Amino acid sequence: MIRVLLADDEALIRAGIRFVLETAGDIEIVAEADDGARAVELARTHLVDVALLDIRMPGVDGLAAAAEMRRVAPRTHVVMLTTFGEEDYVTRALRCGAAGFLLKDTPPDDLIRAVQVAAAGEPILSPRVTRQLIERHVNRDLSQVDEARRRVSALTDRERDVLSLLHEGSSNAEIAKELLISEGTAKAHVSRILSALGCTNRVQAAILAHDAGVLPPGSHS
Structure with missing residues (x-):
């Protein structure tokens, strides 16, 4: 089973993502957080494979949480999940150690596949998008x-x-x-x-x- 942490300050968003991911059969939601600091703590204590982090959260935001997870929970693959598609967020997320970046309107099947791919240690951005972002x-x-x-x-x-x-x-x-x-x-x-x-x-x-x-x-x- 792929152990997943959800971090979003909106409970309704977390519930929707949890519902989608739990239909996959090989994904287990082991922890939830409503701020970045709590997410970092849970990633470390629950041996999380994939952390889905909202970028905009009160207190410690998703970008800061991603950078801290890289230090305290290096086995965790971080995927940024947000409604904001500005390229600056994408670049900053990758610099912080995130494995990828998804918008919250990502289709359910694509969200499931993204978690599975991230758990395998591969980026979830398409090759074309990856090259464009880098270059x-x-x-x-x-x-x-x-x-x-x-x-x-x-x-x-x-x-x-x-x-x-x-x-x-x-x-x-x-x-x-x-x-x-x-x-x-x-x-x-x-x-x-x-x-x-x-x-x-x-x-x-x-x-x-x-x-x-x-x-x-x-x-x-």
């Missing part, structure tokens, strides 16, 4: 570029190939097909890359790849 809305400065290049330099050529495909939004299956390796090997490469780069999820690794200017597979000098 258009993540501001880089020289210090970010230098730090990203330093961290990426520790990777092998094959790991940089995999990182490049992560930057494209590729799934493990797509990475395996492109590099002619098994899906299990692709998953192992991704895990090692996240650990080596100090990233908590694939979207953060993709942002780092963009900052470092990682080349497509086979283009290393």
